[in-house]
Amino acid sequence: MLKKLIYSAIFFSVASYTAHSQVKKVWFDTDMMIGLPERAPREVDDGVALIMALRQKSIEIIGISIITNIDYGFDVTQKLVQGYGSTKPIPVYKGSNLANDLGKENDATLALAAALKKEKLTILALGPTTNVATVLKNHPELASNVEEIIFCAGRTPGYEFRPGLQQFPVGDYNFDKDVASFKAILDTTVPLVLSGFECSSYLLLGTIDIDRLNEGTAIDKWVYQQLVAWIGRAKTLFGTEGFIPYDATPLGYLTHPERFKYYDQIPVEINEKANDATMNGRDLRATKPYLEVSYNFKSERKLKYAYKTLPGFEEIVIQSLLGR
Numbered sequence: 001m002l003k004k005l006i007y008s009a010i011f012f013s014v015a016s017y018t019a020h021s022q023v024k025k026v027w028f029d030t031d032m033m034i035g036l037p038e039r040a041p042r043e044v045d046d047g048v049a050l051i052m053a054l055r056q057k058s059i060e061i062i063g064i065s066i067i068t069n070i071d072y073g074f075d076v077t078q079k080l081v082q083g084y085g086s087t088k089p090i091p092v093y094k095g096s097n098l099a100n101d102l103g104k105e106n107d108a109t110l111a112l113a114a115a116l117k118k119e120k121l122t123i124l125a126l127g128p129t130t131n132v133a134t135v136l137k138n139h140p141e142l143a144s145n146v147e148e149i150i151f152c153a154g155r156t157p158g159y160e161f162r163p164g165l166q167q168f169p170v171g172d173y174n175f176d177k178d179v180a181s182f183k184a185i186l187d188t189t190v191p192l193v194l195s196g197f198e199c200s201s202y203l204l205l206g207t208i209d210i211d212r213l214n215e216g217t218a219i220d221k222w223v224y225q226q227l228v229a230w231i232g233r234a235k236t237l238f239g240t241e242g243f244i245p246y247d248a249t250p251l252g253y254l255t256h257p258e259r260f261k262y263y264d265q266i267p268v269e270i271n272e273k274a275n276d277a278t279m280n281g282r283d284l285r286a287t288k289p290y291l292e293v294s295y296n297f298k299s300e301r302k303l304k305y306a307y308k309t310l311p312g313f314e315e316i317v318i319q320s321l322l323g324r
Helices: 002-021 045-054 070-083 107-118 130-138 140-145 179-186 207-215 218-238 248-255 313-322
Strands: 024-030 059-066 092-094 121-125 146-151 192-194 260-274 287-293 302-309
Touching: 024 045, 024 107, 045 059, 045 070, 045 218, 045 248, 045 313, 059 070, 059 107, 070 092, 070 218, 092 107, 107 121, 107 130, 107 140, 121 248, 130 140, 130 179, 140 146, 146 248, 179 260, 207 218, 207 313, 248 260, 248 302, 248 313
Parallel strands: 024 059, 024 121, 059 092, 121 146, 146 192, 192 302
Antiparallel strands: 260 287, 260 302
8 A cells, every 4th residue: 555655656746747847839929129220229128038938948939920020020030040049940920010900811820820720839929919819810719729828018007117217108019009909819718928017127137147148159249239239229218227128027937937926817907098108209199098907907807917027037037048
């Protein structure tokens, strides 16, 4: 009897370890803009998140879809995938270019639908949600094969997005860009996770954190140049010697969930309120929609909300970026 108990305990321990250590299959949807040749540097956080994801053993990227700036995003994403050593090719697909055509199929939505027909996937949605929402709208039968969707978006009521020295608030870009698509996703029963500015604001990467990249390979040096340019832009905009890698926290929920604090099963709503982020005259709307979570809401739609990054995660981001 004792032997049976010991064998049972060993079997249970091995099974538990196997389940816990199982590689999670992920679809990566991104508005990749690192290095985008415009009048000023563009956000680099999608690039940082992709490099970090490619170096994690706990996840396997099945496919990557591009949302907005699709031609540039397609090219630079392939450049990063090839440069940061995927053991097997990862297909990249062009999705919605303007993020305003919910329901219109494209290469990315067709590819994601085909992938979901084969197996269950977790979707990491790091940009506007048009691609993902289109798949769920046009192929509702595939919703059961979505394990969960993790977004870089959302806030608690009254929380303003004020980066750096908090000189002025900015918008919730990924949500603001295509509210209709986010609403369509909320209307499904797919498990959802939000990890946006509120969670990411605990992180700040400066030049001292990334200097070693400039001693690496050609792709490392290219990434370094883009990060330094964005740090300079962030100083001009927000007054700080560093940048917040927003998209690292939705990824971190998958790879290092113990490094975050969460509100679980918290109601979510889209509410119209006064516009708190006119962004120096670039958004003149008197009111705008907000994606908000609160236990005071009566909404039946609930999700998980990451609201705080714990000590140690910033170092994980830096080490992943440096390939250590």
